[in-house]
Amino acid sequence: MTAQIIDGKALSAKLRADIATAAAALADRGHRPGLAVILVGDDPASAVYVRNKVKACEEAGFHSVLERYEASMSEAALLARIAALNADDSIHGILVQMPLPKHIDAGKVVEAISVAKDVDGYSVASAGELVAGLPGFRPCTPYGVMKMLESIGADLRGKHAVVIGRSATVGKPMALLLLAANATVTVCHSATPDLGHHVRQADIVVAAVGRRHIVTGDMVKPGAIVIDVGINRDDEGKLCGDVDFDTAKDVAGWISPVPGGVGPMTIAMLLQNTLESAQRKAG
Numbered sequence: 001m002t003a004q005i006i007d008g009k010a011l012s013a014k015l016r017a018d019i020a021t022a023a024a025a026l027a028d029r030g031h032r033p034g035l036a037v038i039l040v041g042d043d044p045a046s047a048v049y050v051r052n053k054v055k056a057c058e059e060a061g062f063h064s065v066l067e068r069y070e071a072s073m074s075e076a077a078l079l080a081r082i083a084a085l086n087a088d089d090s091i092h093g094i095l096v097q098m099p100l101p102k103h104i105d106a107g108k109v110v111e112a113i114s115v116a117k118d119v120d121g122y123s124v125a126s127a128g129e130l131v132a133g134l135p136g137f138r139p140c141t142p143y144g145v146m147k148m149l150e151s152i153g154a155d156l157r158g159k160h161a162v163v164i165g166r167s168a169t170v171g172k173p174m175a176l177l178l179l180a181a182n183a184t185v186t187v188c189h190s191a192t193p194d195l196g197h198h199v200r201q202a203d204i205v206v207a208a209v210g211r212r213h214i215v216t217g218d219m220v221k222p223g224a225i226v227i228d229v230g231i232n233r234d235d236e237g238k239l240c241g242d243v244d245f246d247t248a249k250d251v252a253g254w255i256s257p258v259p260g261g262v263g264p265m266t267i268a269m270l271l272q273n274t275l276e277s278a279q280r281k282a283g
């Protein structure tokens with residue numbers, strides 16, 4: 001058997017086209033959605049991601065602002081920029097690219113962003129809204145994974161989902177979103193003794209560890225849906241996920257590739273959250 005591919009790149013393009021239509025309607029009413037992206041330091045991978053986000057904004061007809069600062073920027077200066085963007089009526093979403101230089105307290109920076117503009121869904125308030133089942137901004141990566149599952153018509157009720165990884169931005173919110181969709185959820189992590197034991201029972205596997213080949217074909221239940229959130233480099237420097245695609249694709253029913261899977265969906269959901277922020281403000 002060969003799995004069907006969940007094409008995140010194509011799905012992202014489709015969602016972004018719909019977002020562009022909605023953005024144009026808002027712009028006509030004087031509420032063009034606006035996103036501010038702040039990059040501190042010169043990490044080359046971060047620079048690529050940030051450029052992709054700004055490009056996606058432009059394509060969707062959003063107003064976008066990219067602010068780049070030296071790695072030596074003080075925490076106080078960054079907090080002052082956030083305060084200015086919080087007060088800027090043309091800005092509906094603020095994204096501070098992670099990771100930040102070590103001398104800056106990332107938690108403090110995230111909490112400085114107005115909850116109404118926290119389109120990353122990284123703040124404690126946004127996390128609380130997710131736990132409570134209240135409306136609010138969902139973190140873009142797990143939100144994108146849910147859209148991928150929806151796109152293939154996956155019925156999650158009563159299904160066993162295994163999430164590998166427990167980060168605050170992916171693993172934990174992923175588990176909560178799957179729970180909200182009535183899946184039975186298992187969260188595995190670095191202290192889980194026998195990962196394969198859990199993954200073999202999964203109807204849905206979401207791998208979000210950041211280590212190559214953590215999921216191999218022998219761990220996958222035949223027909224399962226395998227979503228790969230990992231971003232790693234192989235020995236030749238090529239982008240690859242957490243799943244050994246070549247062995248898993250022969251067993252899975254559906255599988256998402258890296259690149260071209262979850263990454264582009266993260267960007268689509270960032271635009272979706274920014275659009276929603278602008279819509280809320282427009283009333």
Ligand SMILES: Nc1nc(=O)c2c([nH]1)NC[C@@H]1CN(c3ccc(C(=O)N[C@@H](CCC(=O)O)C(=O)O)cc3)C=[N+]21
Pocket residue numbers: 048049052095096097098099120140231239258259260261262263264265266267
């Ligand atoms: N405040 C904040 N919000 C984030 O959402 C955030 C962040 N910080 N820091 C870093 C991570 C990573 N991230 C990615 C988004 C898109 C791709 C993406 O589009 N990847 C393409 C490939 C891009 C390439 O060629 O390198 C793909 O998978 O097909 C990847 C990674 C967002 N992040």
